Amino acid sequence: MKDLGKILLDPSEQEEIMMGNYSLVRAMIESGTKVITSYPGSPTPEIATAIAAVKRHQNPFYFEFSTNEKVATEVAFGASINGHLSCVFFKSVGLNVAADTFAQLAYMELIGGMIIVLGDDPGLNSSQNEQDNRHLAQLAYIPVLEPGNSQEVYEMYKMATIISQKKHMPVILRLTTHVCHGKSLVKFNSYSYRYNNSDLTPKFNRNNGPYIPITSRVVPMKLRAFKNLEELSSSHLVTLDPLFTKLNIINKTKNINKRGIITAGLPYYSLLDVLSSDNNDVHSQNTPDILKLGLIYPLPKEEIANFLSTHKEVKILEELDGILEKEIKEVAFDKKIYDCNIIGKQDIDDYMGEYTPEKVYSILRKVWPDLFTTDKKYQRQNNNSNESVAKLERPPQLCPGCGHRAAFFAIKKALDEQDITVADIGCHTLGFLPPYHMGEVLLCMGASPAIASGLSLFNSTRKVVAFIGDSTFYHAGIPGIINSLFNHHPFLLIVMENGTTAMTGHQNHPGVGKNFNGDTERIPIRKILEGLTVPVQEIDTYNKEKLTELVRSELKIIENEKNENKQNSLRVIIAKHPCMLKLTKEKKSKADYTLKQVSIDQSQCTKIFSCISEFACPSFSYNQDQDQDQDRNDNKLTVNKDLCIGDGSCRSVCASKAILPPAKQ
Amino acid sequence: MNTINIYVTGVGGQGVGIAAEIILRTLSYAGNKVIGVDTHGLAQRGGTVESFVRVGPSVYSPLIRKNSADLILALERNEALRAIQEYAKPSSRLIYYDTLWSPLNVRLHPGEVADTTKMQISEYAGASNRNIEVVSLKDDSLKDIRMQNMILISYLSKNKIFSPLNVTTDHFIKALSDLFSSSILEENTNILHPK
Numbered sequence: 002m003k004d005l006g007k008i009l010l011d012p013s014e015q016e017e018i019m020m021g022n023y024s025l026v027r028a029m030i031e032s033g034t035k036v037i038t039s040y041p042g043s044p045t046p047e048i049a050t051a052i053a054a055v056k057r058h059q060n061p062f063y064f065e066f067s068t069n070e071k072v073a074t075e076v077a078f079g080a081s082i083n084g085h086l087s088c089v090f091f092k093s094v095g096l097n098v099a100a101d102t103f104a105q106l107a108y109m110e111l112i113g114g115m116i117i118v119l120g121d122d123p124g125l126n127s128s129q130n131e132q133d134n135r136h137l138a139q140l141a142y143i144p145v146l147e148p149g150n151s152q153e154v155y156e157m158y159k160m161a162t163i164i165s166q167k168k169h170m171p172v173i174l175r176l177t178t179h180v181c182h183g184k185s186l187v188k189f190n191s192y193s194y195r196y197n198n199s200d201l202t203p204k205f206n207r208n209n210g211p212y213i214p215i216t217s218r219v220v221p222m223k224l225r226a227f228k229n230l231e232e233l234s235s236s237h238l239v240t241l242d243p244l245f246t247k248l249n250i251i252n253k254t255k256n257i258n259k260r261g262i263i264t265a266g267l268p269y270y271s272l273l274d275v276l277s278s279d280n281n282d283v284h285s286q287n288t289p290d291i292l293k294l295g296l297i298y299p300l301p302k303e304e305i306a307n308f309l310s311t312h313k314e315v316k317i318l319e320e321l322d323g324i325l326e327k328e329i330k331e332v333a334f335d336k337k338i339y340d341c342n343i344i345g346k347q348d349i350d351d352y353m354g355e356y357t358p359e360k361v362y363s364i365l366r367k368v369w370p371d372l373f374t375t376d377k378k379y380q381r382q383n384n385n386s387n388e389s390v391a392k393l394e395r396p397p398q399l400c401p402g403c404g405h406r407a408a409f410f411a412i413k414k415a416l417d418e419q420d421i422t423v424a425d426i427g428c429h430t431l432g433f434l435p436p437y438h439m440g441e442v443l444l445c446m447g448a449s450p451a452i453a454s455g456l457s458l459f460n461s462t463r464k465v466v467a468f469i470g471d472s473t474f475y476h477a478g479i480p481g482i483i484n485s486l487f488n489h490h491p492f493l494l495i496v497m498e499n500g501t502t503a504m505t506g507h508q509n510h511p512g513v514g515k516n517f518n519g520d521t522e523r524i525p526i527r528k529i530l531e532g533l534t535v536p537v538q539e540i541d542t543y544n545k546e547k548l549t550e551l552v553r554s555e556l557k558i559i560e561n562e563k564n565e566n567k568q569n570s571l572r573v574i575i576a577k578h579p580c581m582l583k584l585t586k587e588k589k590s591k592a593d594y595t596l597k598q599v600s601i602d603q604s605q606c607t608k609i610f611s612c613i614s615e616f617a618c619p620s621f622s623y624n625q626d627q628d629q630d631q632d633r634n635d636n637k638l639t640v641n642k643d644l645c646i647g648d649g650s651c652r653s654v655c656a657s658k659a660i661l662p663p664a665k666q
Numbered sequence: 667m668n669t670i671n672i673y674v675t676g677v678g679g680q681g682v683g684i685a686a687e688i689i690l691r692t693l694s695y696a697g698n699k700v701i702g703v704d705t706h707g708l709a710q711r712g713g714t715v716e717s718f719v720r721v722g723p724s725v726y727s728p729l730i731r732k733n734s735a736d737l738i739l740a741l742e743r744n745e746a747l748r749a750i751q752e753y754a755k756p757s758s759r760l761i762y763y764d765t766l767w768s769p770l771n772v773r774l775h776p777g778e779v780a781d782t783t784k785m786q787i788s789e790y791a792g793a794s795n796r797n798i799e800v801v802s803l804k805d806d807s808l809k810d811i812r813m814q815n816m817i818l819i820s821y822l823s824k825n826k827i828f829s830p831l832n833v834t835t836d837h838f839i840k841a842l843s844d845l846f847s848s849s850i851l852e853e854n855t856n857i858l859h860p861k
C-alpha cells in the first residue's frame with residue numbers, strides 16, 4: 002500500500018495524484034507550519050486524515066481537534082503570537098462559530114503568521130446553508146486566496162504563509178467542496194525545511210502589539226489592518242517571492258469581438274472545460290479571453306483595470322454572491338472605464354449552487370448565445386425527459402443497526418402527534434425522515450436546547466423534546482443548557498450519545514477518553530450535567546420499552562411541575578448506543594469475525610410490516626429473493642444480505658415474533 | 667484524443683470511491699492524464715454516492731456534465747438506471763453489479779413505488795434514440811460485500827475495456843497495490859487475476 006504520510010514528508014521533488022485536502026498538508030510541512038487546529042466538518046476532515054498519516058512517521062507539527070471552531074481559532078492565534086506559524090481549518094458554517102474571534106485577527110500582530118483554511122460548500126453537499134464566506138473576510142479585513150485544484154491548493158497555501166509571515170497578518174485560503182475533494186496530479190517541489198530544528202522559544206511580547214483592543218486603542222489596530230491590505234498589490238507581492246508570478250492567470254485567445262471573462266477558483270476550470278476544443282459546439286473565433294484571479298480580496302485593481310480597458314464586454318463569472326462583480330464595477334467607475342460592458346449576475350439562479358461545467362455552460366449561453374454552434378446537450382436532455390420511468394430518490398439514512406433508529410422508534414411511542422421535537426446537527430438529524438419524523442426543526446450546532454426553551458414559553462399544551470448529539474453537546478450545546486437552568490425553561494433534552502463524531506468520519510470528542518494525539522481523561526456528559534444539578538437518566542437505546550417508559554415519566558414530571566407552578570427547568574435523558582458503523586468496521590477487521598444476520602420466519606409473518614413502516618432498518622425490504630420482474634402483489638418480507646449486521650435491535654418491533662435471532666446465514 | 671468520462675455510482679457504504687480510485691490510478695499508470703472526484707460527507711450514510719473519473723489531454727473540471735458519460739459503473743440496480751438516465755451519452759456502456767438496496771420510498775410505499783427491474787434498464791438503454799450497451803454482473807459466492815466493486819473492476823480488466831487507453835492487467839495490479847495491503851490485497855488481486 003502506498004504510504005500517504007511518507008509521500009507528504011519526503012523532501013524530494015515528486016508527482017502524485019491527490020485531492021486538495023491532501024496536497025494542502027504537504028504545503029503545511031514545506032512552509033514549516035507548527036500548530037494546526039480544527040473542528041471536523043465537511044468538506045475538510047480529510048485534511049486531518051493526511052495529517053494522521055504524517056504523524057505516524059514523524060511529528061513536524063502539533064495538531065488538535067478542538068471542541069469547536071472558535072476555540073480552534075483561539076489556540077492557533079495563541080500559537081501565532083508566540084512566534085509559531087499556525088493554521089486553523091474548518092467548514093463554511095464553522096466560521097460563524099469562530100466569528101467573534103476571527104473578527105479581531107487582522108488587528109493583531111501575528112508574529113508567527115496564521116492561515117485560516119475555509120471549506121465553503123457551494124452546492125450544499127453537507128451544510129445547512131450556502132453562505133459565501135468572502136463577505137466575512139471583507140468584514141474582518143483579511144485577504145483571501147482562492148485555489149481551483151490540488152496543485153493550486155499546494156502553491157497558494159505556501160503563498161499565504163509568505164504573506165502572513167512577512168506582514169504578520171492573517172490570510173484566508175478559501176477552498177470549496179470539489180477543490181477539497183477533486184483529485185489531480187500535483188507536482189511537489191523539493192524542500193529543505195528542517196522542522197526539527199526550528200526555533201521554539203516562546204516569543205510573546207506586549208511590545209509586539211498592541212494586543213488589547215479596547216476603546217480608542219483599537220483605532221491604530223484597525224489602521225494597521227487597512228495598511229496591510231493596501232500593500233498587497235501584485236507588483237509588491239512578486240517582490241516577496243517569485244512564486245507570486247503564478248498568482249493570476251491570463252488566457253489570451255484570438256477572439257474577434259474583444260470579449261473577456263474574469264473568474265477565480267473552481268469556476269475557472271469549469272469554464273476551461275466548457276470552452277475546450279473537445280467540445281465541438283464552441284465557436285472558437287468567439288472564445289473570450291480569461292483573467293483568473295488568485296488573490297480575490299483585496300483585488301489587483303491595476304490588472305483588472307487593464308483587462309477591462311482592453312475589452313468591450315467582460316463577464317464576471319463568480320460562484321454564489323456578486324462580490325467580485327461589485328468591486329470590479331467600482332474599479333471601472335473609479336478608473337473611468339466607460340466603454341467596457343461589465344456583465345454580472347443576470348438572475349437569481351446565478352447566485353445559487355456550484356458553478357459546475359453544466360452551470361457555466363448555461364450561464365455563457367445566456368450571455369453570448371453565439372459562442373456555441375448548437376444546443377445539442379439541451380436537445381438531448383429533452384429527448385430523454387418524455388420517458389415514463391420515474392427516478393428513485395435516495396436520501397441518506399441511518400445505518401443498519403444504528404442506535405438512533407431504536408431511540409426514535411421508542412421515543413415516538415411516548416409522544417403525541419402535536420408534541421414538538423427539535424433536532425441538532427449530526428447523524429441523528431436524519432430522524433426527521435419518515436417514518437420517524439423526530440426532530441422537525443434544525444438551525445445549527447448546539448441550537449436545540451435554546452430553541453426548545455423558546456418553544457416552551459407560553460406553552461402548556463404541547464410537550465417539547467430536543468435532541469442533541471454528544472460531540473455537539475461539547476461544541477456549542479452547553480450555554481443553551483445553562484440558560485434553561487438560569488431562566489427556568491422546562492423541556493426534555495435527549496442526548497443521542499454514540500461515543501464519536503460520526504457524521505464527519507468518527508473523530509474523537511471529549512467524552513471518548515482519547516484525543517487526536519492519544520489517551521486523555523474522559524469528560525462524561527453525565528458528570529457535567531450532574532455538576533449543573535440537571536436531573537439525568539442514562540439508558541441504552543436498544544432497550545426500547547424502557548426508553549419509551551422513561552420518556553413518558555420524565556415528561557410527566559415536567560408537566561406536573563408546571564401544573565404546580567414550580568420553577569422548573571430541563572430534564573435530560575442520555576440515550577446511548579455506540580455508533581454501529583464504527584463498531585462493525587472494528588469487528589470486521591478482526592480475524593475471528595463471523596457475520597450473523599437475522600432472518601424471517603415466513604410462517605410466523607402476519608404481514609403487519611411494522612419492521613418497515615415503523616422501524617425501517619434499510620435491511621428490510623420486499624421480495625428481494627425473487628426476480629424483480631415477477632408479479633409483486635404478494636409482498637414477502639426479506640432481509641437484505643448485503644446490509645444486515647445482525648445486531649438484533651429489530652426483533653422486538655415485530656409483534657408476531659417473526660424475526661429470528663441473528664445467525665450465520 | 668477525445669475526453670473519456672467515467673461515472674461510478676452506488677449507495678454510501680458500497681465502496682464507490684475505492685472503485686473510482688482504482689480506475690483513476692490504473693489509467694494514470696497507463697500514461698493517461700486523469701482527474702476525478704468522489705462524494706464525501708452526509709451522502710455516505712446510505713445515500714446516492716457518485717465518483718467522476720475523466721481521462722484525456724483537455725480535462726479541467728473533475729465534474730462530468732449530464733448525458734456525457736462514455737462508461738457508467740453502478741454497484742446497485744436502482745442506481746444503474748438513474749445513472750444512465752442522468753449521465754449516459756446516447757451511445758455508451760453501462761456495467762452494473764446486480765444487487766438491490768431498496769430506497770426508503772420503495773420500502774415505505776410498496777405498490778406505489780417499486781425497485782427498478784432489469785427489463786426497465788434494458789428498455790431504457792435500447793430505446794430508439796440511444797444505444798447503451800448493458801452488462802449486468804453478480805457473484806453470489808462473494809464472502810464480503812466490500813468486494814462487489816472488485817467484480818466490476820475485474821470485468822474491466824478481463825474484457826480489456828480500457829485497452830484503447832493502453833491499459834494492461836499490470837496497471838490494475840499496480841493500482842491495487844497502491845491502495846491495499848496484505849490479505850485484502852491478495853483477495854482483491856485474486857478476483858482480478860485468479861491463480
Ligand code: SF4
Binds near residue numbers: 399400582711
Ligand atoms: S454513522 Fe453511526 S451514528 Fe451515524 S447513522 Fe451510522 S451507525 Fe448511526
Ligand code: SF4
Binds near residue numbers: 401640649652
Ligand atoms: S439485525 Fe439486521 S435487520 Fe435487524 S436492525 Fe440490525 S441490521 Fe437491521
